[in-house]
Amino acid sequence: MNDTYAFKMLIGGQLVSAPSTFAVVNPASETVIGRAPEAERADLDAAVAAARGAFPAWSRRPIDERRAVIIAMADRLIEHIDELKRLLTSEQGKPHADAEREVMGAAAWLKGAASLELPREVLQDGPERRVETLRVPLGVVGAISPWNFPLVLAVLKVGPALLAGNTLVLKPSPFTPLATLRMGELVADLLPPGVMNVVTGTDRLGPWLTAHPGIDKVSFTGSTATGRRVMESASHSLKRVTLELGGNDAAIVMPDVDVDKIAPDLFWAAFRNNGQFCIATKRMYVHADIYDRLRDAIIAYARTVKVGDGARQGTQLGPVNNRAQFERVKDLIADSAAQGHRIVLGGDTIEGPGFFIPVTIIDNPPEDSRIVQEEQFGPVLPLLKFDTLEEALTRANASEYGLGGSVWSADDAVAQQIAEQLSSGTVWVNEAQVLSPLVPFGGMRQSGLGVESGREGLMEYTASKTISVRKAAAA
Ligand code: NAD
Numbered sequence: 355m356n357d358t359y360a361f362k363m364l365i366g367g368q369l370v371s372a373p374s375t376f377a378v379v380n381p382a383s384e385t386v387i388g389r390a391p392e393a394e395r396a397d398l399d400a401a402v403a404a405a406r407g408a409f410p411a412w413s414r415r416p417i418d419e420r421r422a423v424i425i426a427m428a429d430r431l432i433e434h435i436d437e438l439k440r441l442l443t444s445e446q447g448k449p450h451a452d453a454e455r456e457v458m459g460a461a462a463w464l465k466g467a468a469s470l471e472l473p474r475e476v477l478q479d480g481p482e483r484r485v486e487t488l489r490v491p492l493g494v495v496g497a498i499s500p501w502n503f504p505l506v507l508a509v510l511k512v513g514p515a516l517l518a519g520n521t522l523v524l525k526p527s528p529f530t531p532l533a534t535l536r537m538g539e540l541v542a543d544l545l546p547p548g549v550m551n552v553v554t555g556t557d558r559l560g561p562w563l564t565a566h567p568g569i570d571k572v573s574f575t576g577s578t579a580t581g582r583r584v585m586e587s588a589s590h591s592l593k594r595v596t597l598e599l600g601g602n603d604a605a606i607v608m609p610d611v612d613v614d615k616i617a618p619d620l621f622w623a624a625f626r627n628n629g630q631f632c633i634a635t636k637r638m639y640v641h642a643d644i645y646d647r648l649r650d651a652i653i654a655y656a657r658t659v660k661v662g663d664g665a666r667q668g669t670q671l672g673p674v675n676n677r678a679q680f681e682r683v684k685d686l687i688a689d690s691a692a693q694g695h696r697i698v699l700g701g702d703t704i705e706g707p708g709f710f711i712p713v714t715i716i717d718n719p720p721e722d723s724r725i726v727q728e729e730q731f732g733p734v735l736p737l738l739k740f741d742t743l744e745e746a747l748t749r750a751n752a753s754e755y756g757l758g759g760s761v762w763s764a765d766d767a768v769a770q771q772i773a774e775q776l777s778s779g780t781v782w783v784n785e786a787q788v789l790s791p792l793v794p795f796g797g798m799r800q801s802g803l804g805v806e807s808g809r810e811g812l813m814e815y816t817a818s819k820t821i822s823v824r825k826a827a828a829a
Pocket residue numbers: 498499500501502507525526527528556559560561564575576577578579580581583584597598599600601631632633729731757797801802
């Protein structure tokens with residue numbers, strides 16, 4: 355693939371361009387690396403019509419045939435891992451090694467989804483009547499994904515939606531559309547026309563999709579602010595919604611940990627993917643007895659981490675993905691500086707080009723400061739000192755978000771108790787961000803609605819249907 359490669363949308367089994375295109379920028383160099391089609395409303399209408407047209411046959415196909423198609427899609431991604439990895443790095447910014455992990459993860463998520471079963475339950479079976487519930491697909495799913503993990507967060511929706519028998523219109527973020535468009539091209543021949551459609555566009559396309567009368571369900575991953583707009587728009591035609599939104603995950607670090615051993619783990623819990631991770635540790639509460647030692651160990655480790663162009667060998671953290679997010683993270687750091695917080699690492703700027711922010715650590719800022727209360731979604735972390743567990747839990751739980759969180763302790767029983775009291779959709783103990791296609795994942799409060807993955811995630815792409823039979827012999 356070269357710079358002039360014309361990425362196309364997948365609509366009704368055809369690769370389609372649009373009259374106009376928009377530029378996709380490499381965040382490490384701020385140069386244009388490709389152009390994506392700017393879908394017109396007619397393109398979306400065509401994609402939805404194709405998905406509706408494909409639905410009856412796809413939903414009636416035996417589930418094992420749908421399973422086989424999804425597994426073939428996963429294998430196709432792996433066959434093209436090198437190309438997809440390079441695309442991901444150039445549009446998202448993440449280092450090649452992380453991009454490769456993302457492609458492998460996308461394949462694993464498809465295969466994991468393909469291994470799930472749709473339950474069928476007999477609730478009553480007497481001489482007169484048999485009552486059974488089964489799960490049926492909803493119709494056409496509109497899937498909207500963000501820019502931090504473009505491929506994996508897209509296939510998290512594609513796998514279960516298709517397995518359940520739905521058809522799909524997928525819209526990636528305008529900051530990172532290229533790997534998703536390429537995925538559409540690569541799998542096009544594996545799917546009956548219209549079963550999966552990929553459309554791209556800038557700001558107008560998402561609202562068109564969520565309001566489209568031909569879409570039955572919206573599965574959205576992105577910010578809480580956009581999630582609210584999605585739900586409002588979807589409400590007009592009573593679409594089902596699954597919303598995977600923002601987070602402000604707390605880690606609680608107890609005084610019995612081995613400080614030197616866990617410092618790198620805690621660093622990566624906060625800074626993996628340059629902090630652009632919904633479940634990054636965004637507030638780290640550390641017991642006063644070990645606070646200074648742990649702060650210094652994390653700083654010492656952070657100094658060894660290489661920030662740079664993700665395409666360069668040895669880079670561990672890339673740039674922030676886009677200018678708006680770059681400005682937002684810089685604004686949060688500037689606010690901390692203006693409030694007189696102690697910035698003990700980073701805080702300065704890195705000469706452009708590229709949206710680079712050095713790893714930045716803020717030493718025990720006040721609980722009500724913006725850097726503690728807001729989702730930073732970038733390479734900056736507040737370390738926060740606590741004296742009693744009760745106080746730590748109160749502070750950790752006093753967030754409008756409730757996505758993930760973690761507990762770090764040498765005592766499994768104590769850690770388990772703390773985990774049960776942390777108010778979020780997932781809590782990890784002595785690890786962070788461990789996810790599986792077989793385990794449900796979702797947020798509480800402003801972090802979202804519903805779950806993805808696992809059997810529970812699959813159920814969100816289905817409706818419950820009851821068949822109640824008065825037996826012929828009894829009639
Ligand atoms: P975003 O909300 O700006 O955009 C997400 C997607 O929504 C993009 O495809 C965008 O084009 C589209 N969109 C924008 N406005 C829309 C509208 N009015 N209607 C429909 N679609 C619209 O989010 P982002 O900046 O791409 O992603 C970062 C956010 O996503 C962070 O808050 C992060 O925590 C969250 N996130 C959550 C999860 C999770 O699983 N809970 C995972 C990853 C990211």
